[in-house]
Amino acid sequence: MARRNKLLKFSELLTFPNVYENYEVTNALLVASQDDQVEMANKWKKEHFKNDNPITLELACGRGEYSLALAERYPERNFIGVDAKGARIWKGAQIATAKGLDNVAFLRTRIEFCHLFFGKNEIDEIWITFPDPFLKKGKYNRRLTSPNYLECYRKFLKKDGLVHLKTDSDVMYNHTNTVIEKFKLKTNLDTYDVYGDNPMVHPDLDVKTYYENANISNADSIKYLQFTL
Ligand SMILES: C[S@@+](CC[C@H](N)C(=O)[O-])C[C@H]1O[C@@H](n2cnc3c(N)ncnc32)[C@H](O)[C@@H]1O
Structure with a gap:
């Protein structure tokens, strides 16, 4: 992406009412629209979503395809996409705004x-979508x-809250299984070939992200693990 285009998106990012940023990690303040500084831990439901619905985080969300798709499927839940890259988040925030997805x-x-930025037990579920291996x-x-x-994650995920990992990377899949085993975590679902299963082991595995669609790594199969901490 051209540098000018990227800078334009950065400056626009905080005009969206659904975007928060952190510049200074020595404190818990987030910059919200209108450059307001806000502390959001334990306040996302009351201050942002204005409801008491459960919250799912999408980590490494990129453009946020999972957050957007699940928000449409589950209007009774809230979703927050997290990523370091502003230009990608810009895209997701723009789509959410255009579609009127308040959740x-x-x-x-x-x-x-x-x-x-999240309080103890504030988060119900985590999706990690195609993280860098x-x-x-x-x-x-x-x-x-x-x-x-x-x-x-343990600091803000509810007890027994689900962690979903969707990845094209054998290394990421094997690494995660090793960590699960080593720390005696509980695996609920495990498949090495999401689209080879009939039916799929989880109904939301049909959502395809930007990275998945681009098939950058030329992977033979998409893997999925669902576990608790
Ligand atoms: C391969 S991309 C996948 C993006 C998206 N989920 C998709 O499937 O299209 C990985 C993403 O993880 C983000 N990322 C990696 N490590 C991160 C970190 N420690 N904090 C925030 N974002 C991170 C990158 O910025 C990038 O957008």
Whole structure:
């Protein structure tokens, strides 16, 4: 994307009423539309969604295809897409606004800081959609299902809250299974070939993300794990 176009999107991002950003991770303040500084931990339902419905996070949401699709399917639930990339979130926020999807919001931050922005038990479910597998040696701690990340999710995910991982990466799938086994977590669903199963093991696996559609990695199959912490 041209740099000018990207800068334009960054400046527009906070004109959306459904976008929050964090610039300064030493405190829990988020910048919201109109440049207001707000503390949102434990307040998302009351202050943003204005309802008491459960909240699902989509981590590494990119353009937020899962948040948008599930928000349409489940109007009685709330969804928050989280990603570090502003231009991608811009796209999701624009679609949510155009479609009048009041049950979707976006948070631009690094996922490792999420415990600052969500309170204990505030989140009901997590989807992790096509996270980067970080293949280089010594980088496995950056995988979004590494123990350090799971420890972070534990701070705001309800007890027995589901974690869904959808990935095209064998490395990410195997790594996650190893972590699940090592820390004696509970797997509810596990498939190595989402579209090879008939019927699919979960009804929402038919949603295709931008990355999945582009088939950048040329993967043979899409994998899915559902587990609790
Ligand atoms: C391969 S893309 C997938 C995006 C989207 N889920 C899709 O399937 O089209 C991975 C995304 O994870 C985001 N990401 C990776 N590590 C992150 C982190 N620690 N904090 C925030 N975002 C992160 C990247 O910015 C990128 O948008």
